[in-house]
Amino acid sequence: MSQTPPPFDRHMLEALVCPVTHATLSYDAARQELVSRTAGLAFPIRAGIPIMLVSEARQIKAD
Template sequence: MNNPDQPGFDRHMLEALVCPVTHATLSYDAARQELVSRAAGLAFPIRAGIPIMLVAEARQIKAD
């Protein structure tokens, strides 16, 4: 079930997902359609509402 604020991604799914590298919690970046693991410094893309949890597909991010 999609709503206009969350196109294609069910935020409740976020509760069940963890970083595949560190097993840390993820945060949802709606603007970029990514799940962010600050612990690993990686952002995993969400394509067509499906999180792509592969390290090879992740974007490296700078630690804040």
Template sequence: MSGEVEFDRKMLEALVCPVTHTTLHYDAEKQELVSKSAKLAFPIRDGIPVMLVDEARKLD
């Protein structure tokens, strides 16, 4: 085990981007939820998605 906390995939289905209200895509390698429409990646810390725009990483 790599030490990563498993993300609850059922929770993913209920979450949407707080900016665009569109579907998010789970990036298991980076432990992020990606909003392609907002070009933001929201971190998942200890299995909990951090859905704050200020905490999101901007995508190119």
């Protein structure tokens, strides 16, 4: 039986910033990522824990 990962605590968004630019992050619930549009990076959230390592981030295109 698969377990649902714990939800991301959205209150963490108030304390977390992009490790590259120190800009604010937005939460993408569908992809379970924290997105830094300034840096063009999306940081994964695994088991409810944001992984704020640049080496783990996905590059995103600027819109």
